[in-house]
Amino acid sequence: MTLVLFRIDERLLHGQVIVGWGMRLGIDYYVVVDDDLAGSDWEQDIYSAGLADRTAVDFVSVAETVQRFSELDSREGRGALLTRGTEDMRALGEAGLLSGKRVNLGGLHATGSRRRVLTYVHLDPGEEEDLKAIHAFSSGVTARDLPAGREVGLEELVDVLE
Amino acid sequence: MKPLRSDHFAAWSRTFAVQGSWNYTTMVGTGVAYALLPLLRRIYAGDPVRLRESVERSMRPFNGHPYLCAMAVAALGRLEQDEVDPATIDKFRLALRGPLGTVGDRAVWGQWRPVCALVGIMAFLLGASPGWSVAGFLVLYNVGHIAVRAWAYITGWQAGLEVGRLLNGAWLERWAEKIWPLNILLTGAVTLLLAAAVVEQAALSLAPAALLGIGVVGALLAFRFPRQGGRLATVLLVIAPLLWLVGGLVG
Amino acid sequence: MSWSELSLGPGTWLLAVLGGGLLGMDAVSWPQVMVSRPLVSATVGGWLMGNPVAGMLVGAVLEVYALRHPPFGAAKYPDTGPAGLVAGASYAASGGAAMGALLLSVALGWALGWIGAVTVHVRRRLNERIMSPAGELAADPGLLEQRHRVAIWLDGLRGAILVAAFLVPSMLVVTLVVGTGPSSLGRYAVASLVLGLAASAGAAGRSSAFGVRGWPLILVGAGLGLLLILGGLT
Numbered sequence: 001m002t003l004v005l006f007r008i009d010e011r012l013l014h015g016q017v018i019v020g021w022g023m024r025l026g027i028d029y030y031v032v033v034d035d036d037l038a039g040s041d042w043e044q045d046i047y048s049a050g051l052a053d054r055t056a057v058d059f060v061s062v063a064e065t066v067q068r069f070s071e072l073d074s075r076e077g078r079g080a081l082l083t084r085g086t087e088d089m090r091a092l093g094e095a096g097l098l099s100g101k102r103v104n105l106g107g108l109h110a111t112g113s114r115r116r117v118l119t120y121v122h123l124d125p126g127e128e129e130d131l132k133a134i135h136a137f138s139s140g141v142t143a144r145d146l147p148a149g150r151e152v153g154l155e156e157l158v159d160v161l162e
Numbered sequence: 163m164k165p166l167r168s169d170h171f172a173a174w175s176r177t178f179a180v181q182g183s184w185n186y187t188t189m190v191g192t193g194v195a196y197a198l199l200p201l202l203r204r205i206y207a208g209d210p211v212r213l214r215e216s217v218e219r220s221m222r223p224f225n226g227h228p229y230l231c232a233m234a235v236a237a238l239g240r241l242e243q244d245e246v247d248p249a250t251i252d253k254f255r256l257a258l259r260g261p262l263g264t265v266g267d268r269a270v271w272g273q274w275r276p277v278c279a280l281v282g283i284m285a286f287l288l289g290a291s292p293g294w295s296v297a298g299f300l301v302l303y304n305v306g307h308i309a310v311r312a313w314a315y316i317t318g319w320q321a322g323l324e325v326g327r328l329l330n331g332a333w334l335e336r337w338a339e340k341i342w343p344l345n346i347l348l349t350g351a352v353t354l355l356l357a358a359a360v361v362e363q364a365a366l367s368l369a370p371a372a373l374l375g376i377g378v379v380g381a382l383l384a385f386r387f388p389r390q391g392g393r394l395a396t397v398l399l400v401i402a403p404l405l406w407l408v409g410g411l412v413g
Numbered sequence: 414m415s416w417s418e419l420s421l422g423p424g425t426w427l428l429a430v431l432g433g434g435l436l437g438m439d440a441v442s443w444p445q446v447m448v449s450r451p452l453v454s455a456t457v458g459g460w461l462m463g464n465p466v467a468g469m470l471v472g473a474v475l476e477v478y479a480l481r482h483p484p485f486g487a488a489k490y491p492d493t494g495p496a497g498l499v500a501g502a503s504y505a506a507s508g509g510a511a512m513g514a515l516l517l518s519v520a521l522g523w524a525l526g527w528i529g530a531v532t533v534h535v536r537r538r539l540n541e542r543i544m545s546p547a548g549e550l551a552a553d554p555g556l557l558e559q560r561h562r563v564a565i566w567l568d569g570l571r572g573a574i575l576v577a578a579f580l581v582p583s584m585l586v587v588t589l590v591v592g593t594g595p596s597s598l599g600r601y602a603v604a605s606l607v608l609g610l611a612a613s614a615g616a617a618g619r620s621s622a623f624g625v626r627g628w629p630l631i632l633v634g635a636g637l638g639l640l641l642i643l644g645g646l647t
Contacts, residue, residue, distance in 0.1 A: 011225075014260035015267045016486035036253075045326030046257040050264030052339065053331065109223050110187045119186050120487060143488045150387055179443040182566035185540035192544045196561040199554050218551035228445055263486065271483040272621055279452050279480070282475045285549025287647060292456045292465040293542065300453065304446050343630050350634020351641070353614035355605045356473050358642050363470070364512045364603040366595055373604055377611035378635060385628045391616040392481050395548040396523070398609030399478065402602045403517040407590065409598025410513065 003031065004099065005080035007108035007136075008089050012037075012082050013057070014046050016106065020146040021080065022055070028077025033065050033092070034084050062088050066095045068146050086129040086130035093137030105143040105157075111122045117157050128158065147155055164243065165204045172200035173239065174315045177232040184322060188223045194235055195220035201239035214244050225259045227266020232311045234258055236318030237325050244322060261329050261339060269338035270310065273345050278303035280348035287355040310334065353381070419506060421462075421581065422645050429502060429579045431463050436494030441533065442565045449494030451475035455501030455522065459509070467509025468501030474519045475500060477610055479526075480617035492529025495575040496522050502580060503587040511591040514600070516606055517584015518587050525579055532571050540564050 004025055009017060012032055021027065030051070037043055038061040048057050065072065072079070083089045085108070091095075092098055096103070107120050114122035121143050123131070135141045135154050143152040165173075176197035183192045198220050206213035226234055237258070241251050282299030286292060313334075321328050329335075357377065361368055384391020436457070439449035448454065460469015475497055482490035500522025507514040543560050544550065550557040582623045618631050641647055 011256075011260050013264070014486070015227075015263035017263045019267055019272070020488070040253075042323055042326060043253060045324075046254070047260055049327075049329035049332075049583050050261035050328050052335070107187075113190060115329045117190075142182075146485075146486070177444075178443040178445065179561070179565055181445075182568070183544045183561045184440045184441060185537050185544055187541050188544065188547075192550070192561060194556070195551075196558060199558065209445060213554070214551050217557065218547065219552055221547055221551060221557075228441075231593045232551065267483070267485045271485065275447065275450075276480050276483075276621060277616070279450055279476050282452055286469055286473060287607070288641070289647070292459070292469040296453050296456050299450075300446065301449065307446065311647045342621055343627065346627045346630040347634040347637065349477075349614050349618050349621070350636075351638040352634075353477055353610050354475075354635045354638030355641065355647055356477060357610050358647065359470065360474070360515070360607060360610075361603060362594075363510075363515065364543040364599070366600045366603060366624075368603060369598050374639075375606055377608055378632065380608050380629055381611040381615035381618070381631055381635070385619045385622075385631060388481070388614075388616040388619040391612045391619075395478065395481070395609045395616065396612035398605045398612065399520055399523055402609065403513065403520045403590070404607040405594060405598045405602035405605060406513045406516050406596075409596030409602065410593030412596065412598075 003079040031081040090130040098138035189225040191224040226262030230262040230266040233314035233318035240322035423497040433576025434569035434573035435493040438569040442568040451497035454497030457497040458501030459505035462505035464505035464509040468507040491526025496525035
């Protein structure tokens, strides 16, 4: 099959993703794109602790993702690709990997520099620009925390910010 | 200073209130700080500056299943005691909130709670008194509840940074994957018994075989399409008293 | 049972309101021992009105409905503590025998559960203010503890207000329906609740299953239930 979910969520592998999206979409493997995490065994141990035994996970850097993308996107089963923030997803878009894919914005929580857009999405101006770029590189960006939740278009997110 | 046994007990018992100030900014973060305070006060006794820094760290956004937050509280306390550098503690917090939510949601909310509730209802429908049925549910459920909180706290304190290795394939996860068939089986059995009790109470001439057939097909369709099935269930729940009232008014 | 026969003393009302506070607190804030489940809260409501069996029947129906709303991640779910108490008490106060009253009690309980969910959302927003500014709370851990406890008490107050506001109106409306006897539409009304239970159970089963392979177990469970009925064990 292929990667069926591209999601930006700073919590990476957590309940909404594994239980909410994973069970609904029947996800068999996860690709977690994060430069720091790709080199940290103890963090990988913790992040993967919530996965069922039969579910595979790869922790890869942005560069490695670009290099191995055709293999990651054509494995047996259905996969989900996760990035912690907008910057890494934008980098994948700039490398041409998001063409024809829809990107899901799932969770960016409050920090000092971010403004609340939805209860689960907070953005700073740089992230807003990243999202516009991702939108251009892909088939579109929408925010939705859970499959049963309301899908919010990028236009609406930007409207809230402006 | 090392926390005393009484500090551990105070921190553990505060985990029962870990979601008390849940909010959209820090989620359970402020609750984690609240539960950690008995440990932090001991660890940083006589050093208010480091106490303030550690409380500030502990209050940052965090989320997880409330029962398994006991693991986060204990592990974070352990890292503070071991003087692990703040950047690593932050990374640890970020990493831990995922699996604590997933494992706890699946095992406790997804399996243990419904199984215990269904056992309680089953007991009632098979003739036990409401008092015994409810007490049975509460005792059964909370034996598991307290055990999970205690295991989580002890594991978190013992493992500290290595908690991921212990969480991977932990008994809770393995157990959740084993108990789910019982959960679905009980859901089917209890729903049928409950529906029969409602029909009996109605004392109206209903066609039980037809109702059973449509009910079974409806349940299976709702299993296949849970979102639509859930909506249909709500509509039917609202329609039921309206039909009754309209019928009564029209005569 | 009619309005004139309905009685609710101030002591019982106060007990119900205090109970609503505890049940409101339990689901999220403290101590999460699940007295807030409708199975328990509706039975407590029925017990307060002298008929725990009636309360528990309402609670069982609400519980099967609530099963399909596990609080995974950011999922929305009904606040069943105060709502269950009100629903169970309303049906019990109406005599605990009329089908119309049962149907209405359950529907009102479900609606109140979702009203409760809105108040939970409002409270979470309020908590943001209570638990800030972060710097001030970090500098004074005693203040952090005090604010956290205030947030818990406010959750209790939220539950108490829900019961105080809805208990009497709900009891009056449900008791009014008791006078409405079965009609030609009565059996369709009962069938509607029964099919609603079936659909709810199916959706709940899916959220419990690890994937979609568990559906035959619903059938096996229903078969087991049928055997228990046919065997005269209910």
